[in-house]
Amino acid sequence: MIKLIAEPLTAEAFAPFGDVIDARTSASFPINAGRTQRHHDLASVETLGDNAHTLINIFVSQPITLPLELTFLERHPQGSQAFMPLHQERFIVVVAPPGDTINTADVRAFVTDGRQGVNYRAGTWHAIQSVLEREGEFLVVDRGGDGNNCDEYSLDITVTLGE
Numbered sequence: 001m002i003k004l005i006a007e008p009l010t011a012e013a014f015a016p017f018g019d020v021i022d023a024r025t026s027a028s029f030p031i032n033a034g035r036t037q038r039h040h041d042l043a044s045v046e047t048l049g050d051n052a053h054t055l056i057n058i059f060v061s062q063p064i065t066l067p068l069e070l071t072f073l074e075r076h077p078q079g080s081q082a083f084m085p086l087h088q089e090r091f092i093v094v095v096a097p098p099g100d101t102i103n104t105a106d107v108r109a110f111v112t113d114g115r116q117g118v119n120y121r122a123g124t125w126h127a128i129q130s131v132l133e134r135e136g137e138f139l140v141v142d143r144g145g146d147g148n149n150c151d152e153y154s155l156d157i158t159v160t161l162g163e
Helices: none
Strands: 002-008 018-021 028-031 036-039 053-061 068-075 081-085 091-096 108-111 117-120 136-144 151-161
Touching (some): 002 091, 018 081
Antiparallel strands (some): 018 117, 028 036, 053 136, 081 136
């Protein structure tokens, strides 16, 4: 059993797994006659394999209860997968580095502040969507195309929040 305490999500801590999407910490520039501030190129979208293309989706997730009990992590070997909350929903992120197996010592848990999103790099192991407090709507950018793009790895994980 892996027991994790979710730490605050930061770009530095999450860098081995992908990108933190956060307009508050990104460079930006004005567009649309100065009425819009563009936060540009916040994550690297990866679409690998045959007939690959980028998908833009909206996921609606039901809230989890704590402690969060997980029995597997999943990965998408042929593309990245980005999750951006649409209404400041906080969520738990559980990740492990890419590879054919998971070293339990490398599994990490983070908690977002509601204004942060994440972009999992292709092959990064991650938990299923785990929104806190209330139903959540997320803009999700991922890969469509031929071939299998979802693997699961069985693990028993319990996640709690830090103080």
